[in-house]
Amino acid sequence: MPDNVEIFFDGLRRRGHDSMLADITGRLRFDLENDGEVQSWIITFQNGEIAIAQQEGNADCVINMPRDFFEAAISGAKDMRSGWLRHVYLVHGSLYLLRAFERLLPQKPGMSDRRYARLAPSRAKNE
Template sequence: MPDPTVELFERLGRRAHDPMLEYVRGTVRFDLATDAEILYWLVTIDDGDLRVTREEADADCVVHSTKARFDRIAIGSESAMAMLLRAEVVAHGDIQLLVLLERLLPGPPGAKGPRLAKGAR
């Protein structure tokens, strides 16, 4: 069974550059808890260039969630911002980076717009 979170971060990494983030610089680390461990994903944005790695490094914004909750974000059935407002996801640091990065996360099934569609590169 495919892992929606892995697929999302792989798609972001393949995207390489996004003009919507042309003047953005910063790092967002996602700490995703499972029953056995914490999975780390680091998204680096450098004037629109995206790089995704699996490292536990210092970041400008750190997002804490369970893996199960983040899977819902990864498939587009939940909004990261809505989950943040409900305290189902917690973020520290430069939250504006998360707001900007959310533009690249999947929207609800059938939604149209600039968001990263499932399967898009």
């Protein structure tokens, strides 16, 4: 039976073209740690298209994260940015791709819908 992480990535795989990500290109890898084991997932962004692979490999951004935090983030219970600021997980490489990924996550109750905010280099200094 698929778990929540597999269901989430399968949903991304079936998502099709996403105009919110039309200007994003790169590879993001999540290394999800659980009881000493690491499960790797690669998300490839290519001008609005999303490809998913459960494998290790090179990426423009690598995120080492506890699996339980990732599960909470994909359910909307935890916020990716606050987890990073609290050093819950490590990011190596392009933060821009992490920000693009955040746009795919459900909103926490009471938050504005950040999925429709454009990612622009000029915004980065204001965040």
